[in-house]
Structure formats: structure tokens, C-alpha cells
Amino acid sequence: MKKEYFFQKDGVKTILASLLSIVIGLLAGIIIILIVGLTNDSIVPSSIWDAIRLVVFGVFNKGRDAATGALMFGFNPTFFGNMLFRAMPLILTGLSVAVAYKTGLFNIGAPGQYLAGTCATLFIALSVPTSTIPAWLVWILAFLGGMIAGALWGCIPGLLKALLNINEVIACIMTNWLAASLVTWAFDISNLKNVLEGTKTGYIYKTSTIINDIMVDGVQTISGANIPEGATVLATRGGVVTPKLGLDSIFTGSQVNVGILIAILLAVLFYIIMEKTTLGYQLKACGSNRHAAKYAGIMDKRNIVLSMALAGSLAGAAGSLYALSGNTEFFWTTYQSLPAVGFTGIAVALLAVNNPIGVIFSAMFMSLLNINGQQLTNLTAYNEYITDVIIAVIVYLAAFMLIIKMWISKKKTRPKLASPVVANKSKEVRK
């Protein structure tokens, strides 16, 4: 048997290629910071140096020294906790894109499915009375509702693709904007708009808000946790929050909760489904070659719809967990914009080469960049959009990951590129 060297293992090469694209992405960001800093008179050299350190190590930043104004670095529990918190929806949207990609579908519809999940979750969490059903049960209902809503929304492009052969990219783009308008519509006619806090116009209640349906002098109205005198409480809603299970004492001052563990669990679950079960094998077979799979007796149409439904449920879960964290607010007139976390999911999946376990780490990296970008805005003349540039560069590099891998292994043979999707897939199936 031929001995396989460490650096020739396919998995190792993939990881090295991903790390290399991260390094190149960061370098591109640093170069842009340098160019902009040196050509812009209002940016001083020390600020350029600060920006470069922050864009790479911002998550370790502990603020500026009060006396000297120099940046201090060290373990910052708040930023680490927030990094985990923001990685939570990214793991799930990344997983969503990755699962669809394994079936040869490009799920650019994650933003719409995310919105569908958010919408269903908010409706359930804020409408079901917690005075009759315990809050933990409402939480579960809301989470499942979000996943189901996302799955149903994901089914639409899946069905259109399977039955009518409409390009899933176009169908996803259309359903994204449809979801954005429909969600706005649903909330517009709902009674979930935040009226208890006067300053919060345009937002839905947080799921942690306690809403009391009360009767005052024969008129039904609502109040917050403080019930006015002489009112009878008809029902209590809200107060549905993801538990923190002590994570907040490790990462003090951050928003992290159990959601991150659920996200990681789902990633592991999907790794097992895709790699160890017949269902996963069938899905991947459809991605490698739809016609060959059909010839082998696999129901290709069913698998396409199923794959989009699974992808949708994951993106829906992302929206659901984010809403259920209790301290996030949803801006409901969303018809003009789509949630960025859905699109970042594409980058997460690509950096992870669509490996469910890899998605966990690449989502962590993306949320780390997000925290770094925030530091950049707060502490320097630069702004957080440079991290989006870095992410874009990484995605660009992911487009020719095969070439990078080839370059790492110094093989001179060219990879066979029959069709881009197939070329990526065939390798996965061989393993």
C-alpha cells in the first residue's frame, strides 16, 4: 500500500486552501487600509497601524488606554461571547447553503427563508399566551414553527426547479423579495408592533417582553409588565427567551446563549445525515449527476424538493434562534432590504467547502471579522465595510479553490472541470 503523506491528504489540503484564502483575504484588506490611509490626508499613520491590528485582532481588543490612547489587547469576554452569538445564525445559514449545494442547488434564497423563520417565530412567541402554556413549551413551538416556515418557503424554489425546471437562483431571488414584502405585510396588520416603548417605532416586540392583555373599564387593551390599577388581566404573552445556562457568566456582558450549542448540534447532525445515511447519499448523488441518480432508482425530483426544504428549515432556524434570544429587535418594514446574514451564509458555506463541521469554524471566523469591523468603526477613521471586502475576496478565492489546492499539492495535472457544480461534487462522493 502506498503511504499517504500528511500534506497529500485531501482533507488537509482543503483546510490549508481555506486557511490560505483567509490569509490572502486579510492581506487584501490590509493593503486597502494602507492605500486609503496613505492617500487620505485626514488619516494619520498611527491610525493606519491601529486599523491593521484591529482588522486582524479586533476581538482581543480591550479598548484604548485612558492615559496614552494606545490600543490594549487581551482576552475580552464580551467580544468573545458576542462572536459566538453572531456565529449562531451564520452557522445555520451557512449550513443551509452547504446542504443545498451538496444536491447541486445554489441556495441564494437563505435571506427569504430566514425572514420566514423570523416571522413565524415572532408570531408564535408573542401570540401564544404564556399564562396557559408554559414559556419553555412556547419556545419549542416557536422554534419549530420557524423551522417549518423556513422549510415551506424553501420548498417553493425546490418545487419550481423540480417540476417546472425553473432556475433555482432566479426563483430564490424572487422568493426573497416576496418574503420581504409578505413579512412586512403580515406585521403591518398584526398587533405585534412595539407600542409599549414609545421610542421604538417600526420595531416588533422583543420576545422577552411581557405583554398583558388587560380589561380596563370594559375596554380591552394591553400593558407591559406593570399592570395599571383596576385592570383585569385576561392573558399574558411573551417572555419567551432562549436560556443562557451560565454562558453569560463565562462571557460577561455578551449576548451569547444556548442557541450557539443548538446550532453546533444541528451542524453535527447534518454531518451525520449527509455522510452516514442513505438519505444523505441520495441527496449527494442527485448533486453529482441528476440523471445518473435517476437511472440508479433515486427519485431526483423528490430529493431536490427535500434538499431545498432542509436548507430552508436551517435558514428558518437561524432567524428563529436570533429572534428568540430575547434582546434582538426586528425592524418590520423590511420590504426594501434583505437580511445580510443570509448572504453571508453563502460565504460561510464556500469557505467551509460545504462541509457541515467546517461550517462551524468558518461561521466563527466570519463573526470574528464582524466584531473586528465594529471595532474599526468605533476606534478608527475606517469602517466595518472593509471586513465585507475581506469576505468578498475569500468568496472570490473559493471560486477557484481547486486551483489553489492543486497549487498546494504541486501536482501538475489539471482537474477535470466538466461542469463547475459537478466537479466540486464528484470529489465529495468519491470519499
Next chain:
Amino acid sequence: MAFLIRQTLIYAVPLMIVALAGVFAERSGIINLALEGMMIFGAFIGVVCMNVMMSLGWFDAVKASGNLWGAQWYLLLAMLVSALAGSIFSLLLAFAAINLKADQTIGGTALNMLAPAIVLFLVRITAKQNNLLLASGDSATWFMIKKSMWGFDKSYKLSVLGDAFLNKVYLTTYFCIFLFIVLSIILYKTKFGLRLRSCGENPQASASLGINVIRMRYAGVMISGALAGLGGCVFAVTTANCSANGDVAGFGFLALAVMIFGNWKPLPIALGALLFGLFKCIAASYATLDINGDGVFALANLGISSHLYRILPYLVTLIVLAFTSKASRAPKAEGIPYDPSRR
């Protein structure tokens, strides 16, 4: 009525020209998912270009001369610069897709992410806010062609068609329609067009006849980038009031949909763009839409929710796609990197 025609054209024209941009790339064999990104970049460069000309005092000179037609030349110049910028930006896609044989969908997605990121990064640093505006005035002050500019008196009442096509219109509309026709003819009636289209169907066969497939695909993508950049500039002038904020309201993606339901052919694309423009126009201004000029806002009086009007463009696109998808035929070789050794 005049308002409806005018406004429909304003929405339809960028869609039309950007969908044609998609046609040029895909007919040469490269999927261009990055139309949105190229539009965003073009819009940004267009606004920057106008601001540069403004700081050079060109617009003040026009104002001083009292003849606002002069500003139209500067608009034309800004459009050309945007087209050039879009073309250069598209080289990123061309290089990845043609030379490195990259996955074109991912490459396009990367450009869609890169454009808003870099635009917002630069806008925030220079303008200290998320929106780059003109230094003074807006598109209505400088670029809108009003009836007074044709020598009509303010009180003179134009016919409906005259009002629709001569009053409160933009040069961009007519320039793009002209360009659309010229480029459609080039694509179908010239040697270059035929060769370009052949590379999207069977590049190996084209190569065997001595056509340089790589060069043709580069041409396709760069024309595509130029048109998308131009479309972005048109969007910025007519819809976004000469501002650049790293967003073109999904027009690039909508153009992609228009291209697909136009079956990669210019005439159906033009019709599709008009249909979509009409629905967009109704969604944006149904409340004040006076169709037959009797002072009654018929659509607003129907009492249908504004949300429904907003959904219509997307819903109609999906339904039309559902009915036309069976007959739709994408260029055969699109998305497949060109490999001379595969016959």
C-alpha cells in the same frame, strides 16, 4: 397617462439594458450573476464622476450660461465613465471564469459582495455617511429635460404623448433605447455577434473554425460589464436621485430574471422589461396614479393593500417564468469553463 408611460420607461430602461448585459455574457458562455455588483459599482463611479465635474466648476458654468442642455453632455460623459468602470470591474469575473476556470456562480456572487462592500467603505470614509450625494442640486436640477428646455412656454399644454416623451424625461432613457437597438443588431446581424453566440453554444466547434474562444468570452464579459455599469449610472440618475449607497434595489437580479424570461433574446427582453417596469411603477406610485387624466386615482380607490402592489412585480415574474420555462433555452455551453482538449 403621461406619468405612467414616463415612469414605466424609467424603471424599464435600466432593466432592459442590464438584461442585455446579461445576454452578452451568457451568449458568450459565461454566467454573469454579478450584474447587481457591476451596477452598484457603475452607479458609484457615475456619481463620483459627476461630483468631480462639479468640483471642476463645469456645472456652475452651465448654470451661468442659462442653457441647461450643456449638462446633458456631462451626463453622457458620466455614463461613459461608468460603463468603462463596469467593464474594468467585470475583468475580475472574466479572469476567474476564463483563465482560472473558476465556478462562475461563486465568482459572480463574490463580485456581488465585493461591490457594495468597497463602495460603502469608500463612501463612508469620504462622505462620513452611508450615502454619496451630489455636491449641489440633484438629478432634477441638472439632468431632467423639461418642456421649457424645448422652448415651450410654462403654460403651454402638451399632448399626452408629448408630455410623456418630451417633458420631465432623461437623456438616459433615449440613449439606452438607442444602444439597445444597436447592440441587438450587432449580436444578430454581424460576424462578431455570430461568433460570440457560437462560443456560448459549442466553443470547441467555434475554436475548430479559427475563432479565439478566450478572446470572444472576454469580449462578452467586458461588454456585459460596460452595459451593467452604464445601467447602474442610469439607475443612480433616474431612480436614486444621483446618490450612491452601495445598493441598486435588486435591479441587477431583476434584470437577470428579465433576461431568463426573455429567453436570452433582445425583443422578448424589451417586452419583459416593460411589463416589469409597469408593475414596478404601479407599486411605487399607485396612490397618485391618474390613468385617464380625469383626476380620479382609480387604483388607490380600489382599496387594495399597498403590500399587494409591492408583491406583484415578483409574483408576476415567477408566474410568467412558470409558464415560459418549458420553452426556455439557455445557451448550451454557459457556465462550463472552456477546455480546448474536450471535444
